[in-house]
Amino acid sequence: MPTLPNFQLLRPLKASDAVALRGQNPASRFLAGGTDLMPNIRHGLATPDVLIDLGNISELREMREADSTLRIGAGVTLATIANDPRVVARLPALAQAAVCVAGPTHRTMATLGGNLCLDTRCQYYNQSEPWREGIQYCMKLDGDTCRVAKKSKRCWAAFSGDVAPALMVLGAQVDILGPTGLRRIPIQSLYRDDGMNWLTLTADELLVAISVPFDDTRTSAYQKLRTRGSIDFAIAGVAVSLRRDRDAILDLRVACTGVSSAPFLIDGLQELSGKNLDEAGRTTIAARIEDACRPMKTTLTDVLYRHDVIPVLTLRLLQGLWERV
Numbered sequence: 141m142p143t144l145p146n147f148q149l150l151r152p153l154k155a156s157d158a159v160a161l162r163g164q165n166p167a168s169r170f171l172a173g174g175t176d177l178m179p180n181i182r183h184g185l186a187t188p189d190v191l192i193d194l195g196n197i198s199e200l201r202e203m204r205e206a207d208s209t210l211r212i213g214a215g216v217t218l219a220t221i222a223n224d225p226r227v228v229a230r231l232p233a234l235a236q237a238a239v240c241v242a243g244p245t246h247r248t249m250a251t252l253g254g255n256l257c258l259d260t261r262c263q264y265y266n267q268s269e270p271w272r273e274g275i276q277y278c279m280k281l282d283g284d285t286c287r288v289a290k291k292s293k294r295c296w297a298a299f300s301g302d303v304a305p306a307l308m309v310l311g312a313q314v315d316i317l318g319p320t321g322l323r324r325i326p327i328q329s330l331y332r333d334d335g336m337n338w339l340t341l342t343a344d345e346l347l348v349a350i351s352v353p354f355d356d357t358r359t360s361a362y363q364k365l366r367t368r369g370s371i372d373f374a375i376a377g378v379a380v381s382l383r384r385d386r387d388a389i390l391d392l393r394v395a396c397t398g399v400s401s402a403p404f405l406i407d408g409l410q411e412l413s414g415k416n417l418d419e420a421g422r423t424t425i426a427a428r429i430e431d432a433c434r435p436m437k438t439t440l441t442d443v444l445y446r447h448d449v450i451p452v453l454t455l456r457l458l459q460g461l462w463e464r465v
Contacts, residue, residue, distance in 0.1 A: 142182045142268070148190045155199055155317050155348050158192050163319060163344040165190040170346060172215060173249040175242065176258055184269045185259075185281060200253070200348060208354045214253025214347045218303070219244070221252060231352055233360035233379045237306035240364050243371050253347045256304055256314070256327075260297035260335045260401055261373060262288060262438040280336050288436045297335030297401060298438040300373040304331070304403040305395035306362045309381035312352045318345040331402035338401050358383045358391070359465055361457045364398070365449055367441070374398035375441045378453040384465045387416050394425070394454055399435040399446055406432050417462050425458070426451040 150168075152158045162168055168190035171177060180186045194200055200215030203224070210226060221227055222238035241247055241255060264278045264287035277283030280295045288296040304327065312327045327350070330340055341347065364377035377397040383390040390413060394406040408428040415421055435446040 142184070144178075144182060145187065147181075147188055149193055150190060151193045151196050153196055153198075155197055155346060158194060158197060159317055159319060159344060159346050161190075161192050162346070165192075166343065168192050170194055172251040172254040173217065175246050175250045176254060180259060183267070185265070194346075202349075205354075209351050210354060211349055211351045212252055213349050214256070215251050217248055218250045218252065218255060219247040221303075222247065226354075230354050230356060231306075231310055231360065233306040233309060233362040233381060234303065234352065237302040237362040237364075237377075237379065240302045240362065240374075240377075246371075252303060252350060255301045256307075256330065256350070257339060257341075257347060258299065258301040260295075260299050260338050262295075262297035262335065263440060264288065265297055286335075288438055295335030295401070296436040296438060298398055298436070299331070299338055299400065299402050300375075300377075300398045301403065302362070302364060302374060302377055302397065305377060305379035305397045306360070307350060307352060308395040308403060308405050309360055309379045309393040310352050310358075311355070312350050314347055315349040315351070316341060316345050317348045318342060322348075324351075328403075328405055331404075333400055333402045333404075335401040355383075359461050361461055363453050363457055365446075365453065375439055376435070376446045376450050376453065378450060378457060380454060380457045380461060382458065382461045382465065384462065388414050389417060389421070390414075392425075392458070394429065394458075396429075396433060396450055399433050399450065404432065417458065422455055425454060429454055 169188040171191045171193045200213040202213045203216050218238040218241050228235045265280045279286045286292045307327050313324050314327050316323050358381050360381035362379045364374040366372035379395045381393045392409045397403040429451045433450050435443050
C-alpha cells in the first residue's frame with residue numbers, strides 16, 4: 141500500500157472559515173469523510189499540500205425539516221441518510237442511492253457532499269503510479285492524451301456517484317458558500333460534462349447543504365449496476381420519479397450516472413404527460429434514454445452493454461413504481 145505524503149491539516153469550526161482557508165491555500169483540498177480523497181492521495185492522483193478537515197463544522201452535519209423541505213448538511217453521512225425514517229418513507233430514491241454506496245463501514249464515514257463531488261473515474265486514471273507511467277499517463281493527470289478517445293480534446297472519465305441522480309429526480313437544490321456569500325442552484329447545475337472539470341464550483345467554494353422538497357404525490361426509486369453486489373462504483377445507475385393519476389402519467393423524471401462525465405436528467409419525457417404507460421410509452425422512454433446515453437470505454441465493462449442496460453433498468457424501476465402508486 142503506498143504511503144501518504146506529508147501535508148498540513150487545518151480544522152476550522154465554521155463553514156465560512158473553511159472557505160477563507162481555501163482561498164488562502166490554493167493548493168489545498170477540502171476533506172470530508174475521506175473515503176475517496178485519501179485513497180487517491182495514496183495513489184498519487186491528488187497531491188494537496190494542505191487538507192481542510194470539515195469534520196468539526198457542526199452546521200454541515202445538520203438535518204432539519206421546514207416548509208415541506210428537508211435540508212441536509214453536506215457533512216451528513218450516507219449511513220444517516222439511508223436510515224432516516226423521513227428519507228426512507230418520503231424520499232425512497234435517496235435512501236436507496238445512499239445505501240448503494242460502497243459498504244457499510246464506508247457509509248458511516250462517507251458524506252453526502254463527498255458523494256456529490258466524487259472524482260470522476262476511468263480505468264486509465266484510477267491506477268497506481270507505475271501503471272500510469274507505463275502508459276505515459278493520461279489527460280486527466282500528467283499526460284496530454286485521453287486514453288479512452290485518443291483524438292479527443294477533452295477527458296472522458298465518468299462520474300459514478302449514486303446520490304446525485306436520485307436528488308435530480310426529486311428536484312433538489314444545493315447551497316454553495318463562497319467568499320461573496322451563499323448561492324443556491326438546482327443540483328443539475330452543479331455539474332458539467334467534462335471528466336477533468338466536472339463541477340461548476342469555483343476553487344474557493346464549498347457545498348454546504350442540499351434541500352429536497354417533500355412531494356407525497358411523487359414516488360421514486362434508484363438502482364445501480366456494478367461488477368460486484370457491493371463495494372463497487374456504478375457501471376451504470378438510474379433514478380426514476382413518477383407522479384401518476386389513475387392510468388395517466390402526470391410527471392416522469394429519469395436521471396443517470398456512471399455513463400458520462402456528469403450525472404444528467406433525460407430530456408424529452410414531458411411528452412408522456414397525460415399518457416398511459418403502454419407499449420408506445422415504453423418505446424418512447426427507451427428511445428429518449430438511448431439518445432441521451434453515450435458511454436465510453438472508461439471501465440472494463442463493454443460499452444454496448446452499459447448503453448443497453450440503462451433503458452432496461454429504467455423500465456424495470458418505472459413498472460415497479462407504476463404498480464405501487
